[in-house]
Amino acid sequence: MDGRPLWAIAAYDDGSGRVPWPVSHTEIERTMGGACSTLAGLGVRAGARALCCSVLSESAHFWPLMIGTMINGGVFSLADATVGDALRVAMFARSLQLHAVFGVNEAILDGLDDLGIAYADLFAGIDVVGAHPGAYERLLAAGLMPHWFVLCGPAVAIATEPGGPARVDPTEWTLASDGDRILVSNLQPRAQEFVRAPTCIRGRLVDASGFVPNPGGAVPYPTGEM
Amino acid sequence: MTGTRPAPGARFFDEAAETRSRADIETMQLERLARILPHAYEHSPLVRSAWDAAAVHPRDISSLDDFYERAPFIDKTTIEHWRTDRRDPWGGLLCLGESELTTILSSSGTTGAPTLSPQRWAPSDGPVPAGLSRDLWMMGLRPGEFMMMVIFTFRGPAFGMAQQFGATPVLVDYDADDMLRFCELSLRYRPTCLYNLSSVIVLAMADACERGGYDPTDVFASYRALVQAGEPLSAKARAVVASWGAPMFEHTNVGDVGTAFQCPEHDGLHYWEDDTLAENLDPSSTAPVADDERGELVATTLVNGTTPLIRYRSDDIVRLTRTPCACGRTHSRIWPVGRKGDGVVVDGRTILPIDVWPAVEEVDACDLGLFQVIREAPTMDRLRLRVGHHASDMHLAGIRDAVAGAVEARLGVVPEVELVPDAELLRLGPPHKIPRVAAR
Missing domain, CATH: 3.40.50.12780 (ANL, N-terminal domain)
Known part of the structure; x- marks a missing residue:
């Protein structure tokens, strides 16, 4: 769409599984701008350290956050959002005085449990703990005040405050719902158009850019199947 | 350039x-x-x-x-x-x-x-060094093509090497459970280079082809280069890769x-x-x-x-x-x-992990080749091994004997074998490799 090869073929969950997602350089670069604003609102500014926990196919979701952190003058670190990489998450949390961690999921919490690490203690000093549905509820039950961090189809939705609704970039996306299934449409040109595209997220819309996930709010699908 | x-x-x-x-x-x-x-x-x-x-x-x-x-x-x-x-x-x-x-x-x-x-x-x-473009060209990738990336994230954006080169990365998780998607994406986008293989991922790809009804020679038909890194592929994994008909290139850090990276001379x-x-x-x-x-x-x-x-x-x-x-x-x-320091001397003979490897993986229940040499001291009275398996507990005694027998046949020493589930060893990895020597 911009004369350059695609930035990547990434993936997102549409509720039936992970589907291929062609992404252009232009949309990634544009998304970085929105990510900078979101991050600044969360306090990720000069000197702040943020840890992003993801797997490779989620790179189109996370890359704007990483570069946005850097553009804002912060420092980012990376860990895989897997059981096996929970030790790395713990290492960063203990050694870097993190301001934010994005992408905490149940696999990481399971890994911390296996290691005997109390995640309530591990994350206690971190201002912004962005957690996926499932992990969010477990952190809440452990006495923490997480922010919603939701991969809502191709969009990233982050709460601006603990307990507040998860919000997508309103200049890029608009949300709708089909029952409690969150649907997403793009507002700017993209390599792949989304028109009320189904996502794996269930929740309650609060407006065209915000929603509150239902408890355990992701639609389950068989791991590893398309 | x-x-x-x-x-x-x-x-x-x-x-x-x-x-x-x-x-x-x-x-x-x-x-x-x-x-x-x-x-x-x-x-x-x-x-x-x-x-x-x-x-x-x-x-x-x-x-x-x-x-x-x-x-x-x-x-x-x-x-x-x-x-x-x-x-x-x-x-x-x-x-x-x-x-x-x-x-x-x-x-x-x-x-x-x-x-x-x-x-x-x-x-x-x-963070991408410019020299990587020379490597990708050397292995046969060309700008405008697709490059399959099967890799973890913690070391940074490896996909940047493809983007800097002018190729489009296809992103697949470094997870055995994502290999059906790997097959589908290979057939859809026809990538010409894959980064990167390990023994565990090779066997997971083979398993996904079988489960999904894919012909592996079709899945891999477009690839000019399969890059392998982390630790040497097991003999079994090498044989599987050879059956796919695409050339493999080794990669390491210096x-x-x-x-x-290897060039097409593979020398x-x-x-x-x-x-x-x-x-x-x-x-x-x-x-x-x-x-x-x-x-x-x-x-x-x-x-x-x-x-x-x-x-x-x-x-x-x-x-x-x-x-x-x-x-x-x-x-x-x-x-x-x-x-350096991976060897253990048993009965006056230095044994390296690479010497043990083929014996372990010839036992079906241990064919992922996951094991550790327990090296409490540079010289030991007995070779001690911790070996991963994927069998039910009721068969463990037989598996232990089979591993010990295979090691004795190859190395002339009878090892002490501790069996653990594969997952326990995989969890030690980063995950493209595991520590092959442990102090205890």
């Missing part, structure tokens, strides 16, 4: 750089040393301490021979001691103020806890300073001497070994001004040659052999 990209049929991505004469390479290395050494001495507390202790100053170095004769070594232990004794998370290597950092990544943690790797990226260029791994100065020394002394002989890789960065490793004894045992390759490239080649 400057100017336009080469024609698709060109042999080299950057012919002038890849075919420099030995004299030109050494001239360039000396010029770069003249920049990096004063910088490292000035800003890295560890480098300064090592050089002061050796009573050497960068101004004393006016030739490569001066460097080889006078520059002091550092090693993993030196860095670790600096880290713990002085409470310096950067091991005395950081040459920038912390406020100048953009990124803090971490090591794999294969041989210990992950350690921090501070970096400074410019927004436009990320003393935590640079990277190396050693090229590293780029524009950014890495490598020596091959006797592991127990400072004497160089002869060209193409086994020695310890000692690496010096010529470009990393953030955390410069200068004469870093890597513990990696390699063969190294400076003889030009039949492919026409003149930069040195290495062959990874193993890690």
Whole structure:
């Protein structure tokens, strides 16, 4: 769409599984701008350290956050959002005085449990703990005040405050719902158009850019199947 | 590289750089040393301490021979001691103020806890060394094509190498459960290069082809290069890859300073001497070994001004040659052999993990080749192994006997075998490799 090869073929969950997602350089670069604003609102500014926990196919979701952190003058670190990489998450949390961690999921919490690490203690000093549905509820039950961090189809939705609704970039996306299934449409040109595209997220819309996930709010699908 | 990209049929991505004469390479290395050494001495507390202790100053170095004769070594232990004794998370290597950092990544943690790797990226260029484009071209990738990436995220955006080259990365999780998607995406986008394979991922891909009803020769038909890194593939995994009909290229890091890839000659791994100065020394002394002989890789960065490793004894045992390759490239080649200190002496014989490997994987329940040599001391009365399996508990006694028998048949020693589920060992990995030697 911009004369350059695609930035990547990434993936997102549409509720039936992970589907291929062609992404252009232009949309990634544009998304970085929105990510900078979101991050600044969360306090990720000069000197702040943020840890992003993801797997490779989620790179189109996370890359704007990483570069946005850097553009804002912060420092980012990376860990895989897997059981096996929970030790790395713990290492960063203990050694870097993190301001934010994005992408905490149940696999990481399971890994911390296996290691005997109390995640309530591990994350206690971190201002912004962005957690996926499932992990969010477990952190809440452990006495923490997480922010919603939701991969809502191709969009990233982050709460601006603990307990507040998860919000997508309103200049890029608009949300709708089909029952409690969150649907997403793009507002700017993209390599792949989304028109009320189904996502794996269930929740309650609060407006065209915000929603509150239902408890355990992701639609389950068989791991590893398309 | 400057100017336009080469024609698709060109042999080299950057012919002038890849075919420099030995004299030109050494001239360039000396010029770069003249920049990096004063910088490292000035800003890295560890480098300064090592050089002061050796009573050497960068101004004393006016030739490569001066460097080889006078520059002091550092090693993993030196860095670790600096880290713990002085409470310096950067091991005395950081040459920038912390406020100048953009990124803090971490090591794999294969041989210990992950350690921090501070970096400074410019927004436009990320962390991708330009030499990687030479490597991708060398293996057959061309701009505009798709490159399959099957890799973890913690080491940074590996997909950047494809983007910088002008290719489009196809992103698949480094997870056996994502391999059905790998098959589908391979058929849909027809990538020409894959990065990267490990034994576990190879067997997961084979399993996904079978479960999904895919013909593996069709899935892999478009690939000109399958890149393998981390640790050597098991014999079983190699056989599986060979059956796919796509060429495999080995890849390794060079003393935590640079990277190396095989070329189509498959005769050693090229590293780029524009950014890495490598020596091959006797592991127990400072004497160089002869060209193409086994020695310890000692690496010096010529470009990393953030955390410069200068004469870093890597513990990696390699063969190294400076003889030009039949492919026409003149930069040195290495062959990874193993890690210094991985051997254990049993009955007067030194046994390395690579000696045990084929015996373990010939037992069906252990065919992922996951095991550790338990090395409580350099010399032991008995070979002790911790071996991964994927069988039910009721069969464990038979599996233990089978592993012991296979090891005895190959090595002539009867090992003590502890069986653990595969998952328990995989969890120790970063995850493309696991520590093959454990103290207990």
